[in-house]
Structure formats: C-alpha cells, structure tokens
Amino acid sequence: RKEVEQDPGPFNVPEGATVAFNCTYSNSASQSFFWYRQDCRKEPKLLMSVYSSGNEDGRFTAQLNRASQYISLLIRDSKLSDSATYLCAVNDLMNSGYSTLTFGKGTMLLVSP
Amino acid sequence: DTEVTQTPKHLVMGMTNKKSLKCEQHMGHRAMYWYKQKAKKPPELMFVYSYEKLSINESVPSRFSPECPNSSLLNLHLHALQPEDSALYLCASSPSGQLGSPLHFGNGTRLTVT
Numbered sequence: 001r002k003e004v005e006q007d008p009g010p011f012n013v014p015e016g017a018t019v020a021f022n023c024t025y026s027n028s029a030s031q032s033f034f035w036y037r038q039d040c041r042k043e044p045k046l047l048m049s050v051y052s053s054g055n056e057d058g059r060f061t062a063q064l065n066r067a068s069q070y071i072s073l074l075i076r077d078s079k080l081s082d083s084a085t086y087l088c089a090v091n092d093l094m095n096s097g098y099s100t101l102t103f104g105k106g107t108m109l110l111v112s113p
Numbered sequence: 114d115t116e117v118t119q120t121p122k123h124l125v126m127g128m129t130n131k132k133s134l135k136c137e138q139h140m141g142h143r144a145m146y147w148y149k150q151k152a153k154k155p156p157e158l159m160f161v162y163s164y165e166k167l168s169i170n171e172s173v174p175s176r177f178s179p180e181c182p183n184s185s186l187l188n189l190h191l192h193a194l195q196p197e198d199s200a201l202y203l204c205a206s207s208p209s210g211q212l213g214s215p216l217h218f219g220n221g222t223r224l225t226v227t
Contacts, residue, residue, distance in 0.1 A: 004155075031212050031213065032212055032213045032214075034215050041201075041223075042220070042221075043201075043203055043218040043219060043220050043221045044156065044203075044218050045218070046215050046216075046217065049215060087155060087156075089215075089216075091212055091213065091214075093212060094169055097168075098144070098161055098163050098168045098169055098210045098211075099210060099211055099212045099213075099214070100146075100158050100161060100169060101158075101215075101216055102158075103155035103156050103157075104155060105153075105154065105155050106155060
C-alpha cells in the first residue's frame with residue numbers, strides 16, 4: 001500500500017511568519033510530486049509541482065529529498081489568505097500503466113493578524 | 114475559476130433514488146478521474162478514464178457506475194446508495210494520465226444520502 005503522510009496541524013502562525021510543511025512517501029519509485037491547496041468545502045487547487053532541484057514560486061518554495069523520501073513546502077511572509085489545508089500529492093504508476101495521484105491527509109495552516 | 118465543471122453543486126438523495134453526477138472539461142485533456150472526499154480526509158481515487166476507456170477502478174461498489182460518453186464528458190451514475198456514501202465527489206482531468214501530469218479538479222458535488 002502506498003502511503004503519503006503529513007502532519008495534520010493545525011499550524012497557527014502570525015502574519016509575516018515563515019512556515020514549513022513536510023510530507024513523507026513510502027514508494028521509493030514515485031516520480032512526480034505536487035502540492036495542492038484546499039480551502040474549506042472547496043476543491044483542491046494545484047499550488048505547485050515539485051522538481052528534483054527544488055523550485056520557487058513567489059513566496060512558496062518546494063523541495064524534494066529522494067534519499068529520505070520527503071517533500072517540503074516553505075511559505076515565506078505568510079498572508080491571512082494563505083490559511084487553508086495544504087495537500088501533498090504523489091504521482092505513481094499503477095499496474096495498468098496509468099498514473100494516479102495519492103494524497104496525504106493535508107496540513108492545516110491558520111494565519112492570524 | 115475552475116476549467117473543469119461539475120453539476121450539480123449539491124445533491125440530496127434517498128437510498129432508493131437514481132441520480133447522476135456530471136463533469137465536463139474543454140481543455141483537451143485525455144484522462145478524467147472521479148475522486149471521493151469525506152470530511153477531514155484526503156481525496157480517494159475511484160475511477161480513471163484514459164482516452165475514453167476505463168483504465169482504473171479502485172474496487173468501487175457497483176452502486177457507483179462511471180460513464181465517459183466522449184473525451185470532454187464524464188458521468189457518475191448513482192443507485193441504491195448508503196448514508197455513508199455522503200461525501201464530496203470530485204472530478205478531475207489531466208492532459209494524458211501519464212506520470213508528471215498534475216490533476217485539475219472541478220468544484221465538486223456535495224452529496225448527501227438520506
């Protein structure tokens with residue numbers, strides 16, 4: 001069984017803080033990784049893909065550590081609007097030859113004034 | 114705004130009803146998915162269609178029946194559901210269904226079975 005694990009939180013941080021989330025995955029053959037953001041009672045929305053060399057998009061930085069089988073998301077200068085649940089997703093090949101996403105349970109972030 | 118459209122947004126149905134959930138995308142994506150998400154849980158895969166063929170069925174009970182009429186449409190037919198089937202049903206699409214393709218989700222249908 002492929003596992004994707006995240007600390008559920010919540011992470012309570014003040015505006016302007018830097019916060020980091022980790023996500024571990026069990027399948028060493030996993031190839032692609034993503035971070036999604038999900039607001040309460042809404043659908044998950046793709047935040048960013050995670051590349052082997054690490055990648056940055058504005059205040060968000062994603063890192064991949066294949067040796068330790070974890071990915072991370074760093075949010076700098078937190079805004080109130082960053083409050084949401086952040087889902088880690090791992091892309092695996094099924095026996096059928098098609099790929100699917102397996103999600104972690106998500107980490108809740110609450111940014112306060 | 115999402116480019117994957119799901120209808121209806123909300124649905125309440127009895128255990129003897131038959132209803133259908135609909136999903137549409139016009140991004141030219143060739144893979145479409147149904148996920149189920151219960152409160153405070155991650156989305157769980159139900160079905161995958163690739164090039165209009167059912168490629169993955171994650172041991173979903175037969176009271177859920179998917180249908181892919183064409184490359185832009187995906188339906189989920191519901192019959193004789195149980196209260197524990199109440200959840201957010203999410204449709205998603207991706208360009209090819211191959212590794213490295215992120216999924217793009219619709220707004221979801223919030224289903225309540227009474």
